[in-house]
Amino acid sequence: MMNGKTIAFLVAPEGVEQVELTEPWKAVKQAGGTPVLVSTAAGHIRAFNHLDKADTFAVDDTVDHADPAAFDGLVLPGGVANPDFLRMVPQAVRFAGAFFEQGKPVAAICHAPWTLVEADVVRGRTMTSWPSLQTDLRNAGATWVDREVVVCTAGPNMLVTSRRPDDLKAFCQAATDAFGA
Template sequence: MIQGKTIAFLVAPEGIEQVELTEPWKAVQQAGATPRLISTGSGRVQAFNHLDKADTFPVDATVDEVSAADFDGLVLPGGVANPDFLRTQPAAVRFAQEFFEAGKPVAAICHAPWTLVEADVVRGRTLTSWPSLQTDLRNAGATWVDQEVKVCTAGPNTLVTSRKPDDLKAFCQAAVDAFGG
């Protein structure tokens, strides 16, 4: 049960795959937790349905205003542009690293593990992602598997990963389970 917990959703100002934000967000809410949208800047973020602009969402706080200590877990939605931008932002990378240092669960889908590669937290872990990331993940010391969802407990925290939007049902369930554990 994750009743009363607060889960951070870290996103770039634009390029988030909308369904990879909204479906885990709903799953966290339905499980009784409070999701909060964290970005590198204030205002609103622009989501996409693949390459087409979709909805915008209000940012609750910036990475400079919060730390992992403020949250019980982290979700990293995908979209190609989203993690590609985040991995170039030292404050965003540091924010993700803090969850691993604190032993808090992290869930990342699709291209989102790029941010974790930059944070240097995948070494010795087994995870999945969008297939084009497998070489990057292996080069960063991870074992890549082609599975709907992979839950890895080999490190300081639980890491939940999935490949793509088609995996969202399994991803959301595994993430909520990890946040409750």
Template sequence: MKVAFLVAPEGVEQVELTEPWQAVRDAGGTPTLVSTKPGHIQAFNHLDKADTFKVDTTVEEASVGDFDALVLPGGVANPDFLRMDEKAVAFAKGFFEAGKPVAAICHGPWTLVEADVVRDRTLTSWPSLKTDIRNAGGTWVDEQVNVCRGGGNVLITSRKPDDLKAFDDALVSEFAKVRQ
């Protein structure tokens, strides 16, 4: 299973990138870091700079067809930068159009709001996104993790770093079904 992790050049919450990344690896999958620019991305621990990570490919070079699933880590700045990049938004939307599973945590669903793919779906997120999700036609719930099946694909969402264990378990379980 090849999984794209879509992140902006800076602003991703490090633990929301590294823990799902490791969960995919531990399940035998191949995570790939996709960003809007080549080089390295700057991760954060909340508002403090953390580690940097090498970009494997850019949204300009990548194709949805190259991957089995998508993960959208959070961080406040990361999805805000992504939603302003047309190619990043189109890349995320492409997974929905292809019927492939998508997982998003914390502020990650902002990119999905911009892609206009939350309508008629139930999802969770960091609480400040509740109004944006509802305004985009989605149903927001306050749950540790939510798995929404509908619209031709599976959407796994979670609220925050404290929910990572449940998020990782759900995304690994749902992504594994793609191989069956």
């Protein structure tokens, strides 16, 4: 259980894969945790169902104000545009990297590891992702494997990764287990 734990969900203003945001969000709440939506800008973010616009969600805090020390873990949802945008925003990259510096669990799905590549925190880790990221992850020093979910403890923190929306059940379980540990 995650009683009393607060988990940051880092997303760009546009382009997050909706189900990769909403399913882990629900899992954190069901496990007794508090999810907090953090973005690069205040207001609302626009989610997508693949390439189609989906719902909007209110931002709780921004990366230039949020303190990673106030959170017990981090979820990085995917979508192609979401992590591609985040990795170009230095404050977002520093925010994600801080969870590794502080030894806190991180869960990333689909294309989300791009943000971690930019933060230079994947070296020596075993990970999975959307298959098109495997070369990027290997070039950044990670060992890429094609599995539903990978929980890597070889580093300063627990890192949970999954490939795609079809893996969400396993991803959510592994992430909430990591956050509750």
